[in-house]
Every structure is written in structure tokens, then in C-alpha cells.
Amino acid sequence: MNTLVCIKRVPAASSAVTLTDDAMGVDTRHVGYTTSPHEECAVEAAVQLVETHGGTAAVLTVGPEDALEQLRDALAMGVKSAVHVVADSDAFGPADVARAVADVVGARAGSDDAVDLVLLGNDAADTGDFQVGIRLAYRLGWPVVTGVRSFSVEGGRVAALGDGPDGVEHFDVPLPAVLTVKEGGITPRYPSLPGRIKAKKAPVENVTPGFEPAGSGRVRLHLPPEQPSQVQILGEGADAAPALVDVLEQIGVVGR
Amino acid sequence: MSALPARARAVVVGAGIVGNSLAYHLARLGWRDIVQIDKGPLPNPGGSTGHASNFIFPVDHSREMTDITRDSVKQYTEYGCFTQSGGYEVARSEARMQELARRITSSKAWGIESEIVTPKEVQEKVPFLDPEVIVGGFWTPSVGVVESVRFGTLMREKAVEMGALVSVPNTEVLGVDVVDGRVKGVRTSQGDIECEVLVIACGVWSPKIARMAGAHIPLTPAVHQMISVGPIAAFQGLPGEINFPIIRDMDTFCYERQHGGDMEVGSYAHRPILWDPEDIPSIEQSALSPTELPFTSDDFDPQLEQALELMPELLGDENAGIRYAINGLLSLTPDGFPILGETPEVKGLWSAAAVWVKEGPGTARAVAEWIVEGESEIDLHHSDIARFYPHQRTREHVRARTSEAFNKTYGIVHPGEQWSSNRDVRLSPMHEQEKALGAVFHETAGWERPWWYESNAPLVEKYGDAVMPREAEWDSRWWSPIINAEHLAMRDAAGIVDLTAFSMFDVVGPKACEAVQSIVVLNVDVADGRVVYTPVLTPNGGFKADLTVMRLGRNQFRVVTGGAHGNADRKWFEDHMPADGGAYVVDQTSAFTTIGIWGPKAREILQSLTRDDLSNAAFKFGDCRTIEVRSLLVLASRISYVGELGWELYVPFETGARLWSLLLEAGAPHGAVPVGIGVYGTTGRLEKGYRAYGTELDTERNIIEVGMQRPKVKDAEFVGKAAYLKQRDAEPVTVLCSLTVDDHTSSTGVKRYMLGGEPILAADGSLIRDAHGRPTYVTSAGSAPSLGKHVLMAFLPPSHAVVGASYKVEYLGEQYPVTVAATDATPLFDPENARIRG
Secondary structure (H helix, E strand, O other), X not given: OEEEEEEOEEEOOOOOOOEOOOOOOEOOOOOOEEEOHHHHHHHHHHHHHHHHHOOEEEEEEEEOHXXXXXXXXXXXXXXXXXXXXXXXXXXXXXXXXXXXXXXXXXXXXXXXXXXXXXXXXXXXXXXXXXXXXXXXXXXXXXXXXXXXXXXXXXXXXXXEEEXXXXXXXXXXXXXXXXXXXXXXXXXXXXXXXXXXXXXXXOOEEEEOOOOOOOOOOOOOOOOOOOOOOXXXXXXXXXXXXXXXXXHHHHOOOOOO | OOOOOOEEEEEEEOOOHHHHHHHHXXXXXXXXXXXXXXXXXXXXXXXXXXXXXXXXXXXXXXXXXXXXXXXXXXXXXXXXXXXXXXXXXXXXXXXXXXXXXXXXXXXXXXXXXXXXXXXXXXXXXXXOOOHHHOOEEEEEOOOEEEOHHHHHHHHHHHHHHOOOEEEEOOOOEEEEXXXXXXXXXXXXXXXXXXXXXXXXXXXXXXXXXXXXXXXXXXXXXXXXXXXXXXXXXXXXXXXXXXXXXXXXXXXXXXXXXXXXXXXEEEEOOOOOOEOOHHHOOOOOOOOOEOOEEOOOHHHHHHHHHHHHHHOHHHHXXXXXXXXXXEEEEEEEOOXXXXXXXXXXXXXXXXXXXXXXXXXXXXXXHHHXXXXXXXXXXXXXXXXXXXXXXXXXXXXXXXXXXXXXXXXXXXXXXXXXXXXXXXXXXXXXOOHHHHHHOOXXXXXXXXXXXXXXXXXXXXXXXXHHHHHOOOOOHHHHXXXXXXXXXXXXXXXXXXXXXXXXXXXXXXXXXXXXXXXXXXXXXXXXXXXXXXXXXXXXXXXXXXXXXXXXXXXXXXXXXXXXXXXXXXXXXXXXXXXXXXXXXXXEEEEOOOOEEEEEEEOOOHHHHHHOOOOOOOOOOXXXXXXXXXEEEOOEXXXXXXXXXXXXXXXXXXXXXXXXXXXXXXHHHHXXXXXXXEOOHHHHHHHHHHHOOOOOEOOOEOOOOOOOOOOOOOOOOOOXXXXXXXXXXXXXXXXXXXXXXXXXXXXXXXXXXXXXXXXXXXXXXXXXXXXXXXXXXXXXXXXXXXXXXXXXXXEEEEEEOOOXXXXXXXXXXXXXXXXXXXXXXXXXXXXXXXXXXXXXXX
């Protein structure tokens, strides 16, 4: 079984976000870049699938030259090959990204590398569009399950678990399929030192998108108004104890 | 949280290892009303202490750093924050093995137990290290790790308990108030504080705070990459934080250090990545902390492979992951030393910056002593912030030198090693002429100084073996036999020396005499036109400086001192001027250049250029006066640092080139040659037993120990007088001796020449320690071509300071016989000083 896991280079998180001068992006000087946390779980799932079922796992990103760093991170976790659709991520809206991924999947159809399962993060950590997985499935005509916390593959079908409004939802879909993975059910591994060294030497296929992107329609970013501190000081030393007990009772940690 | 007081005696900015320790030591020395602020939260406000790897290798080639580190370990141990692990510095090359032998030299000189071991022996204690990769190791059992944040917290809490300290976190410095060159207070995000003393101890942010006050702390934040790999199977179930010795893989500039279940790998091999303090993110903008910046893996990848090579099984475990990886910020300085002391720009503004965890508590104690008592027990002159000349305070200089130095953190650095970046900054007026003569320039305090002249190469042939050629590359690196040839030519005829690098300043005003008298040891209330060479003491009677003072008039004294320490000397004089303005200091360094001419023919040569009478009767030793040299008015001073008849000649900077040409032209027929600092600073002075500041003389040594006492002490009061009087009545703890090397032949038959810093050992090879426990080491070493000997200076205990006594000197792993030749300042060459009296 062949899995393709899609990741995105995003700014790492900090409590105070600063925008670039043109307000079109996040200032990353101090925080650097990372892979969206949901996608790190998806990468882990792809590596585990190979460990259990054999086959291959490849990683794909649509992003600038520098996104190679995130591809290498995924390769260091145990993915064997990478596809880099070199593109300016800001110019690519969710529909464009879905199309670029679908093109890669389509190009592999019928070959030994034909993709059986595409894993994505539930949403990107920076833009939070929640769209690529669904649009991709629509283009491919495959079933899609979003918000997946964990899943298993058996006999050509995927059994997936995710949080729904009324509790845990179970899905059962046939392969090929698209899943968008959410943090919480799968713990990503740290890259090992040999993994890191292998990642440096692993093959990366560069792909140029064969279409003009439609764009995201983003005009500019605004920082939300600063939230007042949510910290409430209950008191100092032993004097704080009664207030603390009240709170613990309120939130149901201790019985009244 | 405590409220911010409106007033304090001292405000300490920073709650890292330095700020916390310093607050405690100030309190211990009796200070109260101390306020500590930090912009971050406690106990880890987000500076470099919070992510330090926290290990200590005590051996350094610098005595100052070794002593500070040793004191730090003592303090960490006292508070239960030190765990001994032992440590190896391992070598992958033969060049490194020589360097490790040299580290043994330093460990013995400073009295720290270390030994050279085989790869097999390393593997016995570190079973996961591949012995095939290395050729040997340097084992120091006293290596260990510390808990720097816990120690800092204990220090801070102790100062609070003593009622001496109010510590206010989450408080950022916004400005510093300076009035008439003195600190008056500090403005913070929580309000303003008035204070007498403001100590900047906030590591990588220090330059930013200094700039707020119009001062400079020339350090730069720089990235040190570190990763943590785990869980390591071999470490599971072991108690405590560390169970195996720490490894420094010297040739790859990496270290491997167990940290609980993980192995930390750190590197100094990547490209220098420097930051501006102003660009460091705020706490809110940071993913981890302001000094834990995003890891740039490309820079670290080569080190991964090298680390894997050294510990293939342990680090090659697929189940062990890179759990933590940072570009950690630490402080680097242009010369590698910390930046300590009161800033020359602002009174009351102190720096305790560029201090690493291994030096933190010791530095804090020393700086607190300096603040409270005016000097520290451990000599800090290498770290004195006043050492930086103006150009050395610029960002450009700091970036250039730290970039160059970064990859030398674990490098093999020769004691004579020269910088290649940011050179040609301070040039003498004769620079172009010197270049034409093939001068080889070494740098002192930014000055380009000719060390020797290739134009004198023919003299090497002329003098043959008397130039004492050196076969071994290491001994002759940054050296040339031309130095010794120039020396012999000077003793035969005359040498002409560019001394532009001297620092010079005048003390002027109606109270000038009183002021200078109060600072220097010898009597300077002399006739106009006399020059006095005198020690300057600290309050406790240690050497602050040695310098010459010319009385140019009733109310004008010109102080001339070495370039390396001249800026600190000037600050010392400025700090001791009368409060009423009756005397003040005027810097003259850039106004005058100095050219020396010495040798048996010096008088004849200079006389040929002037109608003024230079005879012994008219111009005595110790006289200084203005003479006409052709069309130049020259201040001539008859003194000598090379033991020959001659003069220091001072002229306005713009006429220096002319004077240089005149002297060379007039000198040529007499056999005079240009002579470099290799002669002036080493061979000439060692033959004459002259002491140098920074090698023989520092605040830990006194006049009696170096044999510079005079029969009488002047009546006038001066700094350190009471201590000096006591020293005169007591037996010295050590005695500065001159020794000669009896046999230079190594086990391989190569003649080897010591360069300084080596231990002097008893006949049985054991250390010779003085009553303070300090081992004996070579303070200066160099050729004495006129004696045909290699001369060493060293402090010996009085019991050992006997002329003719035989000892050994250890150099790069071998021992050579030496003999004591003088136990005081008596020159080995021309002991009667007949030549100077000419």
C-alpha cells in the first residue's frame, strides 16, 4: 500500500504574533518554521502504516524552496521519498493546493507508485482553511474523512475515529481515500540521528505546477485585539487555599 | 511579587547565574538596599543560563579564567549544586595530541590534576565511545556539571533572607539616567529607581542596556547549537543526571554530555551566527525562550555524522530521537575574555557580562569585591572592560573578531597567534616606511607593531648560530631568528624602535603633583625634566601598573605606559583625581609618537642630528628635555627597557615619519638597524630582568615579590602605601627569579624552546608550590642572544629561590633541566648596568 502524506511549512508558534511589514504574513525571524502539528501526526501515521503493512510512504509539500527543510524533517521520521511542488504558498489558495496534489496523485495512477491513501493535516497551522482535504477528495472522486484522530487499514478499507459534535464518530471507507488527521490520537516520533543523516540523502522529486493558481483571495492579515490576561491571582501562600478549594469544586475536580 | 523600591544603593540588572550570585556577594560584603530586576519571570527569566549545558572543564590556558572557574566550582560545591563526572578531551589527530600535552602544561602550571590517556583508557570509562576514532585523550577527574538555575535561586534567596535584596522579576529596563558622567538611576517598566551603582549582568542583552547610558559593552550574542537525543537505552535506570564522563571531541569542536536519559551534543563547528542584542525576540515573541532560537538543522548536519562516528551504537539507536534542538544564544567577546568592571564612560555603571556558567559564581564574587573594596582577590586585568580602546567597542570590530574566534573555541591557538580580521586600524606615522622595510606586524591594542624586519634578514647569516634558530615549527611560529639578529645588532651598534603604541596622558593643574604623588609609589616631586619609572599599587598593595612619569613642568606630568593596559591605567588615574578639579587627565596617546634609539652608538647617532649637548654630564640617565633634531623639536627622555644607552624620543604624530627617516639615515653608517618589538618586549628586557605588566606584574603580586623595592619609601601618601610598608617587613611568599635552560634536547633529539606558561618542577618532577598553594610557572620566556641562553622568569618560593639551584621545566610532555640565575631584578646581562650609564 502506498501512502502520500501532505505537509505545509508554517511559522512556529509563539504567544505574541508579529506580522510582516506588508501584513500579508507572519514575521518568522524569531520563531522560524515548522510543520503543522496535525501534519506531524499524519507523517507518523504514514510511517506506522509502512511498519505494519509494508508498502511505501512519500511526503509532499506545495511550498517555496525553503520548504525542503520540512520535507527533510518528515524524511528523518522515516518517510522514504519526497515530492516538492515548488510554489509560492501565499499565491496558492486551498483549491490550488488541492489541484496541485491531485495532479501528482493523478500522474502516479496505474504505476507501481499509485497512491492508495492520502493523509493531510486537518487544517494548516497558519491559514486554517480546513479545505484542502475535501477539495482534493472531490477532485479525485475518493471518499474523505476529516478530523481523524486515529485509524487502521484492513482488507482495502479504512476504519477511522474522530470527534463529532455528540461524541466519537466511527467511519469505514474503502481505499483509495483521503483522510485529514487531527492532533491527539497519534504521537509523532522524534527523528533519530541516523534518520536525520539518511534524510539528507533521500531523493526529493521537484515538480512545477502545470497551472496558474487562482489564489486565496486574501487581502491582508489583522492581528486580533490583545486579550486581557486570563490569569487571576487567588492569593499568596496558605491564604490562597480556600479560594483554590472553591475553584477545584467549581470545575468538579473535588466533590462538594 | 515585591514592589519596586524608589531608591537603592545598587541595582543589578539580570537574574541569571551572574546577577543572582552578584546580588548575594554584594550582600555578603555588607551592602544593603540592593534591588535586582529582570524582564523575565523567576527562576528562569529566559537568558542563556536557562539553556546552558552546565558543564565545567576547569583547565584553560589562561590563569585568570582557571582561577575564576576553580572558585566557581568551589561555590557550586558548597551549595550542593556540583556533580563530579570527570571529563575527557579527545584527540583525532597528532597535532591535537600536542595540544593536549600543552594542556597538561597548563593544568600543572595552575595546579589541576589531569593526565594523558590512551583510547583504550577512555573507552574503559566511556564504553559507548569507539576508541578506533581517536588517538588519545586528556583526562581531568574534576570535570563536572552544575545546577546553575538552582544555585542562582539559592544565592538570590540568601540575599533576600539577609534583608539586603529586593528582587523584582518581569521588570524591563527602559532607560538609564546619567548626570555629569555618573549613574543616577534606572527607568523600568515598573517605575524608576534612583541608585549609586548600576550593574549590568544581563548577558546577551547587556550591550543594549549599556547603550542606554552612552557606554559600550562590546559583546555579541552568538548561536551555539545543541541537540538532545533520547531516550538512550544505556542510560535507562541509572540514578541522577550524569553517570559517565563528559566528552569534548576537540577536533570536531563538539561535545557529548549525558543529561539524565538523554545525550546532549553541542557544537562550536558551525558557521558563526551572530545576533544584535536589539533583535533578540521578546519573551512573548519566542517559541521557547528569547535565547533558545529556532534550530537551523543544515548548520548542524556535519556534526551529526561526526558525533555518530564517535558513538556509533549509542547515537545510532533508531529508537532514540532528537527531542530538543536549539540555536542557543550565548555571549562572545572580541578577545574571548569576559567584560567586567566599571565602564570607562560612566561612573557607577558596572559590567558583569560575557560570563559563562562555568565562571559565573567566581566572577560574581570578584566583581562584588571590586565594587565594594576597590579590587578583587583574583586579578581580573584580562577581563577589565577598560581594556577596550574606542575602535574595539564598535559593532564592526566585535563582529569581525568574534566571527574569527568562534571556531577557535576548541581550536589549537598558539600563544603568539595573531588575528586576521579588522587589522590595520591604528597605524604609526612610520607605517609605510616600515612596510617598505619588510616589517612583520603583530597587533597590540589595535596598533600594528613591527615585530621584526625582513630587511634585517642578512644579519641572520652574519650572526650565525648566535641567533639561536628554532627547529620545531610550534616553537618558531609567529617568531623569526631575525629578532635575535636585530637584538645582537642593537647591542653591537644601535637599534631604532617604533614605540607608537605607548599610551600617554598628562596630569595637569595646580594639584597635579599632589595627585600623581598619591597614585604612584616613587617620589615624583622631582626637578622639572626628570623621568621616574614607578610601580602603581592597588589598595592592598598589588601591582596595578608600572609606568614612567616625566615631570615636564611644575604642574605638568606626562605618564607613559604600555599600549595593552594603557586605557585601564588612564581610567585608574582619572578615578583618583581630586574631586575639586585641581588636577585632571588629558589623553595624549594620539598626539605623540615615540621612537626609541638604543645601543652603544646611540649617542653618536643622535648627536649627529642635534647641536644640543647629549654628553653624560649634560644629559644624565633619567633626564628628559626638549632638543632640536634637525628641524624638529623632540622631547627626549633618557631611559631604557633594553639595557642600553639611548633615548625615547617623543614628537607630534605628524612629524614621526620625518624623525624615523632622520634616525635611520644617520644611523646606517654606524650599523644601526630598525629593531622590532620582538627585541623590545622580549629579548632585550629578559636579558635585563625587566618585568612586564600582565606577565610578571599583576594585582596578585607585590613589589617585594618581584624584587623592585627601593631602600626608602617616600613620605607622601599613595594608594597601597600601608600594604606596601607591611610587605616590606614580611617574608615574601614568592620571589621572582630568572632561570636559564641547561639543555633543550628533547627525546627525539630536537631542540625545543619554551614559550611561557610552563610549570617549573622539582628534580623529582613534583609541583613546586608557594605558601598560598600556587604552583610555579614560567611567566615569560624568550631568547637571550647576548648570553646564548633561553631565559625563563618564574615565581619560586623563597626556600627554592637560590642562585644555582636546579629544577625542571615541562614543555609539551617532556622535562628539561633549568638553573636559577637570579633571585631578584639583577640583570643577567651587564649586571652593573654600565651600558645604560654609557
